[in-house]
Amino acid sequence: MRYAFGKIALVFYLLLLMLPIYWLIVTSLQTNAQILGSFDLFPPDPTLANFTRILTDRTWYEGYINSLTYVGLNVVISLSVALPAAYAFSRYKFIGDKHMFFWLLSNRMAPAAVFLLPFFNLYSTVGLFDTHIAVALAHCLFTVPLAVWILEGFMSGVPKEIDETAYIDGYSFPRFFVFIFMPLIKAGIGVTAFFCFMFSWVELLLARTLTSVNAKPIAVTMTRTVGAAGIDWGTLAAAGVLTIVPGAIVIWFVRNYIAKGFALGRV
Amino acid sequence: MNKTENNKAWFLVLPVVILVAFSAVIPLMTVVNYSVQDIFGPGQRFFVGDEWFRETLRDPRLHEAFLRQLLFTGTILAIQIPLGIAIALTLPTKGWGVSACLVLLALPLLMPWNVVGTIWLIFARTDIGLAGWSLAQLGIDFNFTGDPLHAWITVVVMDVWHWTPLVVLLCYSGLRAIPDAFYQAAQVDGAGAWAVFRYIQLPKLTGVLTIAVLLRFMDSFMIYTEPFVLTGGGPGNSTTFLSQFLATAAVGRFDIGPAAAFSIIYFLFILLFSWLFYTAITRISTGTR
Amino acid sequence: MAEIEFRKLAHSYAERPLSPVDYALKEMDFAWQDGGAYALLGPSGCGKTTLLNIISGLLRPSQGRVLYDGRDITALSPAKRNIAQVFQFPVIYDTMTVAQNLAFPLRNRRVPRAETQRRVGELLDMLELQPVADRRAAGLTADQKQKISMGRGLVRDDVAAILFDEPLTVIDPHLKWQLRRKLKEVHERFGHTLVYVTHDQNEALTFADKVVVMFDGEVVQLGTPQELFEAPAHRYVGYFIGSPGMNFLGAHLVSDGIGIDGTEIVLGGHWAAAARQHARSRLAIGIRPEFMGVSATPRDDAVPAKLVSVQDLGNFKLVRARLGPHEVTAKLPEDQPVPTDGAHLVFQPEWTKLYADDRLVA
Numbered sequence: 001m002r003y004a005f006g007k008i009a010l011v012f013y014l015l016l017l018m019l020p021i022y023w024l025i026v027t028s029l030q031t032n033a034q035i036l037g038s039f040d041l042f043p044p045d046p047t048l049a050n051f052t053r054i055l056t057d058r059t060w061y062e063g064y065i066n067s068l069t070y071v072g073l074n075v076v077i078s079l080s081v082a083l084p085a086a087y088a089f090s091r092y093k094f095i096g097d098k099h100m101f102f103w104l105l106s107n108r109m110a111p112a113a114v115f116l117l118p119f120f121n122l123y124s125t126v127g128l129f130d131t132h133i134a135v136a137l138a139h140c141l142f143t144v145p146l147a148v149w150i151l152e153g154f155m156s157g158v159p160k161e162i163d164e165t166a167y168i169d170g171y172s173f174p175r176f177f178v179f180i181f182m183p184l185i186k187a188g189i190g191v192t193a194f195f196c197f198m199f200s201w202v203e204l205l206l207a208r209t210l211t212s213v214n215a216k217p218i219a220v221t222m223t224r225t226v227g228a229a230g231i232d233w234g235t236l237a238a239a240g241v242l243t244i245v246p247g248a249i250v251i252w253f254v255r256n257y258i259a260k261g262f263a264l265g266r267v
Numbered sequence: 268m269n270k271t272e273n274n275k276a277w278f279l280v281l282p283v284v285i286l287v288a289f290s291a292v293i294p295l296m297t298v299v300n301y302s303v304q305d306i307f308g309p310g311q312r313f314f315v316g317d318e319w320f321r322e323t324l325r326d327p328r329l330h331e332a333f334l335r336q337l338l339f340t341g342t343i344l345a346i347q348i349p350l351g352i353a354i355a356l357t358l359p360t361k362g363w364g365v366s367a368c369l370v371l372l373a374l375p376l377l378m379p380w381n382v383v384g385t386i387w388l389i390f391a392r393t394d395i396g397l398a399g400w401s402l403a404q405l406g407i408d409f410n411f412t413g414d415p416l417h418a419w420i421t422v423v424v425m426d427v428w429h430w431t432p433l434v435v436l437l438c439y440s441g442l443r444a445i446p447d448a449f450y451q452a453a454q455v456d457g458a459g460a461w462a463v464f465r466y467i468q469l470p471k472l473t474g475v476l477t478i479a480v481l482l483r484f485m486d487s488f489m490i491y492t493e494p495f496v497l498t499g500g501g502p503g504n505s506t507t508f509l510s511q512f513l514a515t516a517a518v519g520r521f522d523i524g525p526a527a528a529f530s531i532i533y534f535l536f537i538l539l540f541s542w543l544f545y546t547a548i549t550r551i552s553t554g555t556r
Numbered sequence: 557m558a559e560i561e562f563r564k565l566a567h568s569y570a571e572r573p574l575s576p577v578d579y580a581l582k583e584m585d586f587a588w589q590d591g592g593a594y595a596l597l598g599p600s601g602c603g604k605t606t607l608l609n610i611i612s613g614l615l616r617p618s619q620g621r622v623l624y625d626g627r628d629i630t631a632l633s634p635a636k637r638n639i640a641q642v643f644q645f646p647v648i649y650d651t652m653t654v655a656q657n658l659a660f661p662l663r664n665r666r667v668p669r670a671e672t673q674r675r676v677g678e679l680l681d682m683l684e685l686q687p688v689a690d691r692r693a694a695g696l697t698a699d700q701k702q703k704i705s706m707g708r709g710l711v712r713d714d715v716a717a718i719l720f721d722e723p724l725t726v727i728d729p730h731l732k733w734q735l736r737r738k739l740k741e742v743h744e745r746f747g748h749t750l751v752y753v754t755h756d757q758n759e760a761l762t763f764a765d766k767v768v769v770m771f772d773g774e775v776v777q778l779g780t781p782q783e784l785f786e787a788p789a790h791r792y793v794g795y796f797i798g799s800p801g802m803n804f805l806g807a808h809l810v811s812d813g814i815g816i817d818g819t820e821i822v823l824g825g826h827w828a829a830a831a832r833q834h835a836r837s838r839l840a841i842g843i844r845p846e847f848m849g850v851s852a853t854p855r856d857d858a859v860p861a862k863l864v865s866v867q868d869l870g871n872f873k874l875v876r877a878r879l880g881p882h883e884v885t886a887k888l889p890e891d892q893p894v895p896t897d898g899a900h901l902v903f904q905p906e907w908t909k910l911y912a913d914d915r916l917v918a
Contacts, residue, residue, distance in 0.1 A: 006357035013354055014371055020390045020428065021374065023397045027389055035395050081286050084279035092276035100280060107291050109537045111489040113510040114530040117301075117517045118294030141290045144283055202379050204492050205514075222385065233395060240382045247377025248370075255366045451614050452647040456708060457635040457664035466660075470650040 021244070028237035035233045050238035060239070063218030066132065068246065070207070070215065073136035074200040075193050078143040082192070086151035087177065091160065104145040112205045115141065120209055132215045138206045143196040150195060154188025155181075187257050194254045201247060218243055301527035319528035329529065331504065332512040339508060340487045343426045347483060348476065350427070351434025356468070358439050369439075372432040384496025387425040391497075411498065415505035418498045422506050425493060430486070434479045441475035442468060477548045481541055488537055509533060558624040558716040558749060560611060561587040565620035567606055573618070580606045582774045583620065588766075590625070593743055593750040595764035597757060597796070603773040604753045605721055611751060612719050613637045624716050635664075640709030641719040645726060646701035650694040654685055657693050658707045665712075679707045683738065699731045706735075710742060717749040724759065736763060757797055769793050785844070786907075791914040794842050800874070803848065804911070805882045807831075807839040814910070816841060818880035821859055827910045830918035837912035841903075848886035849902030850875055852893065858900035866894050877901060 027035055029046040038044075054060040088094070089101060119138055120129070128134040162184070166176040182189065207217045222239045302320070305313045323329060358368050375383070391411050393399035402409040411421040445467065453463045491510035494500065500507035500515075507515075513533065517526035567581040576582060581603045588594055596604040609615035610622060613634040621630045629637050640661075649657050655676055662672040680686045683703045688696060693704055702723060709718045720739075724732045740763065743750055754760050760767050761781040769777045769784065769792070776790035777783075788794035794802030806817040813824035814831045823841065831839055851858050861877040861884065875886045877899045884901060888894065910918040 010354065010357040010368070013357075014368065017371060017375065017428065017432070019397065020386045023390050024386050027395065039395075039400055041397075077286070081282040085283040088276035088279035091270060092273040093270045094272070094274045094276040094280075097276075100284070104283065104287065106538055107287060109485050109541055110291070110295075110534055111491075111510055111513070111530075111537065113489070113491055113513045113517070114298065114534055115291075115294050116514060117523065117526065118297040119290075121297060122294055137286070137290055140286055144287060148283060198377055201377065204379055204381050205510075217379075220381075222381065233389065236385060237389060240385050243379050243382050244374070244377070248374060251370050251373045251377060255370050446645065446647075448643040448645055448647050451609075451612075451634075451641065452643060452705070452708075454614065455612060455634045455639065455641045456661040458660070459664070462664065466649045466651060 024237050024240050024244075027233060028241045030234060032232060032234050050234040051242070053235060054238055054242060060218075060221060063216060063221035064242070066211070066215050067201070067207075067217040067243075070132040070135040070139070070217070071197055071200045073132055074139045074143055075196045077136055078140055078147045078196045079189065079193060081140075082144055082147035082151055083182070083189075084177075086148045086155055087181070089148065089152045090155035091163065101148075104148055108142050108145050110141070112203065115206065116209050119206060123210055129210065130212045130214050134210045135207045135215060135217070136200070138210055139200040139203060141206075142203075143199050146199065147192045147196055150192045151185070151188055154185045154191075158184050190254055191257045194250060194257070197250055198247070298527045298530050301523050302531055303524075305524055315524065319524045320532070323525050323528045323532065326525075328504070329512065332507055332509055335505075335507065336488060336509045339423070339426075339490075340484060342423055343430070343487050344480065344483055346423070346427050347431045347434050348480060351431050351479065352438050352472070352476075354431070354435045355438035355442055356464075358435070360443070369436070372435055375429050375432055378429075380492035381496045383425065383429050384493040387421065387428075387493075388497050391421050413502055415502055418502055418506050422494050422497060425497060426487065426490070429493065430483060434483065437475045437479045438472055441472045445471045473548070477545065481544060484544070485537055485541060559587060559590045559626075560717060560749065560751075561623040561626070563621045563623065565610065565617055565622065567603075567610060567615070567617045567619070580773055581610070581617070584775050586768075586775065586778065588749065588751075590749055591747045592766055593740075593764045594752065595760035595767045596751060596753045596770060597755065597760040597767055598770035599755060599796075602770045604755075604770050606773075607770070608641075608719050608721055608751060608753050611717065612639050612641045614641075638712070638714060638716050639719060640712060640715045640717075642702075642705045642709050642721065642723045644722045646698060646705045648693040648696075648701050648704050650692070652693060653690050654693050654696070654704055655680065655689045657704050658685075658711050661708055661712055675711050675713070679711055682710075682742070683707050699727045699735065702727060702735070703738075706739070710746070710748075713746070715748060717751060720750070720752040722753055722755070724754075732759075739763070761797075769796065787909065787916065788842070789916045791840065791842065791911055794844070798844060798846070800845055800885050800887070802842050802844050803882075803884050804840045804842045805879070805884070807841050807910075809835055809839070814839060814841070816880065816882070818882070819859070823908075823910075825905070827908075827918050830910055831912070834912035834917055838914075840911045840914075842909045842911055842916075843903055843907055845874070845885045845887040847904050847907035848884065849904060850877070850886045850888060850892075850895065851900040851902055852895035854900055855902065858902045861899050861901050863895060863897065863899045875899065 026041075026043050028050055029043040029048070031047060031049060034040075034043070034045065089097060115138070123129045123134045123138075128137075158181070162180070163176065166180050171180065204217065204220065208220045211217065211220070218239065222236060222243075303314060303316060305315045305318075359365055378386075390396040391399045391409075393403040393409055399409055399411075409417055411417045449467050449471075450463065453467055458466070489510050490508055491514065494506050494508065495511060495514075498506045500511045513526060513529055516522045516529065562584055564583055564585060565581070566579055566583040568579045570578040573579055596607060598604050606615065610617045613629070613632055613636075617630065621628050623629065624637065634641070649660060652660065658676045658679055659672050662675065667675075680689050683706070685700065685703060685707065688700065693701065696704070706720075706723065709715070709720075724735060727735060736759065739750075742748075752760070752763055754763075761784075765780065766778060767781055767784055768775055769790070771790065771792040777788065777793050779789075784793055784797045788797065788802060791802075791804060794804065807814045807823075808817060809815075809831055810822055813822045813828040815822050827841075849858070854860065859879065861879040864876040864878050864883065866876075867874040871890055873888045873890065873892075873894055875888055875894060877884050877886070879901060886901070909916055
């Protein structure tokens with residue numbers, strides 16, 4: 001009885017959760033005339049015209065490439081600096097280790113809005129404005145502390161004896177780290193990459209401020225749909241649907257690890 | 268785990284330090300620098316001391332935005348935390364349903380924040396949106412662009428939609444970490460469903476709930492993009508929260524000095540509050556009785 | 557307190573078990589007496605915990621019935637069965653004090669307050685938890701936590717049985733001994749039926765009146781520690797109980813008795829008669845190292861063997877000898893002289909056992 005009630009509540013919740021997304025998809029499959037003209041729960045005459053427009057228009061699909069480029073860069077940078085640092089935190093005591101750790105985490109609490117102006121000035125000064133690397137570096141502000149935190153959790157789960165055995169067997173630190181240690185925590189690396197991807201992909205305030213043309217993210221391109229003739233709802237919805245796709249693909253690949261990543265309570 | 272003392276480990280941390288110094292310390296120093304100067308243009312700046320701070324703290328618009336922010340954060344926490352726990356309790360623990368539910372739950376979390384705003388912008392409109400249209404059919408004159416209360420409700424519902432799954436996922440993983448023996452012991456001890464929740468599940472969730480509340484507090488305190496897309500902070504200023512206020516001041520009006528002063532206060536407030544909350548929770552859960 | 561009886565009990569975790577392999581627990585019929593202390597002994601994965609969970613009602617058996625004092629309780633929940641169970645890892649309610657933890661099972665059953673307090677007080681004294689009674693249970697050491705778990709099992713005086721699932725795994729060795737003694741004390745005082753799961757033979761042999769040895773989903777022997785030692789009903793019991801384990805020598809039927817593989821030795825007598833009944837089975841002769849005689853000089857009843865090694869372990873000596881293809885171990889008292897070149901092994905008839913397909917037949 002209680003069980004059945006719980007299941008019904010869950011299904012109901014998931015339906016509500018999916019409804020706005022469903023509606024976005026429905027809107028994306030109609031022309032503006034259909035959207036504004038009649039109200040239908042299912043698109044009466046579904047069309048892919050909105051999607052075709054986006055995927056054939058250079059200014060549109062370049063937004064995608066830009067977004068994916070800086071997100072990818074961010075994941076690579078975050079992982080490559082966070083891996084050794086997390087190892088240090090999980091294995092060694094050193095002067096100021098605790099303070100370092102908390103200082104890193106406190107960056108997660110900095111409102112992006114606080115950094116708007118200084119970032120703009122800083123990146124303009126060093127000539128990185130409107131480049132992918134600028135956005136990737138800016139996003140490191142919150143992805144790196146996160147990556148260090150998650151990885152440290154996974155690394156602490158690996159017994160220290162493994163390191164010691166490897167050193168006794170004559171492995172150098174880099175060789176041990178890459179060939180023995182990293183394979184052991186590959187689930188952790190996957191989860192970390194996922195969260196870096198996620199936070200970099202969804203963030204826009206900084207991405208928008210640090211780009212103008214060449215590295216403009218897709219989600220910003222979407223604002224172009226607001227024209228003199230009002231909002232182009234169909235194209236806006238289609239662009240929205242397309243921004244969900246990479247996220248959905250990534251979740252599908254890491255679905256078995258999501259719960260594990262969260263299980264460390266470190267997001 | 269016993270850690271060895273080794274100061275060479277600093278070399279491993281160095282890349283992170285350099286990177287974060289570049290992306291956090293230098294900008295923050297710039298902010299501090301701005302906050303004590305009046306800047307008219309290149310080469311024209313004057314030291315003004317704490318003037319911007321005093322001015323900012325006296326600004327009635329800021330007070331309003333701050334109160335709105337507190338109200339908003341309080342509201343969404345009061346909804347998302349209990350709802351998240353409740354949903355996590357109903358999630359399946361084995362079978363194909365687990366993956367399916369997790370994927371569906373994670374979907375809203377992986378949407379660019381302005382797309383979240385866009386979805387609700389469409390969804391809540393009475394002419395083309397399912398929710399708005401349904402409300403209109405029920406005879407409610409729903410208008411989130413004109414009516415402050417409606418705008419508020421829409422922003423809160425949107426945030427609940429967007430972020431409750433995070434609380435659910437955290438709680439779910441916390442629940443999965445409870446060994447079966449606890450449930451079996453409770454069964455043997457004759458405990459009912461409520462007692463199981465009250466004495467086993469809830470105490471074991473303290474850790475993840477602390478994190479959930481902290482995250483939701485911090486992130487909702489920084490919320491910017493979603494309400495910006497949905498309501499633009501309006502109608503009037505009714506959905507202008509702190510980040511929006513700051514962005515308007517810094518980028519919109521170019522009041523760099525006051526904006527910098529406000530940035531510092533803002534950041535310190537979040538740090539302070541998070542720290543207070545964290546210490547309070549850890550003290551309660553480790554203290555005796 | 558109750559007698560526990562299994563009738564045609566079997567369990568499979570598979571939904572439609574096809575072969576015996578699918579069964580975690582093979583069909584069994586047993587009756588365990590009221591007030592007895594039983595130890596369930598066996599390697600990991602042999603089905604001991606499955607059997608325990610069926611007794612407690614956490615698991616519903618796929619076949620057969622469980623009876624308490626003749627009453628069929630197969631379909632009852634653990635709470636209705638009125639049993640107590642202590643798990644491998646201490647289960648405590650973190651937010652409650654030690655006293656509240658102990659009172660929890662009584663509170664759930666709406667036992668009057670005064671009675672609850674009396675019982676809890678009694679247990680706090682007995683388990684020596686009085687000094688920490690008002691402390692939060694979360695901050696205690698593992699052995700104190702496990703005492704609390706045990707206390708919650710003991711607090712109800714009407715329980716049908718108390719079940720222990722390897723409760724001392726997480727306890728330090730020197731405290732293990734103390735807790736085991738405490739448990740025996742409690743058993744003597746209250747006379748509950750106790751069922752104790754363990755994979756540690758010492759624990760089983762010191763704790764229980766009757767030891768139930770399980771192997772591969774099957775109860776292979778139920779008996780007193782002495783019976784297990786003297787007449788292991790299954791090869792596994794021979795290996796598992798005693799140190800070192802029993803010697804087994806493969807054998808086959810010959811015209812005038814049983815021949816030990818690879819040797820000229822032939823056994824006649826009652827062994828031969830029993831072996832003929834099991835002509836198609838795999839035969840083996842078993843003898844405990846303690847009962848294996850070693851003589852330095854040839855004797856009529858001894859067979860010559862090649863000496864491999866002698867180990868002096870203080871209060872006894874371990875002699876290893878080679879008999880054809882078999883290696884045989886003998887355990888000799890400290891004072892008995894040990895041959896230096898050849899050994900002559902004496903198989904004492906009353907301790908020489910015949911096994912057919914791993915089971916004792918003579």
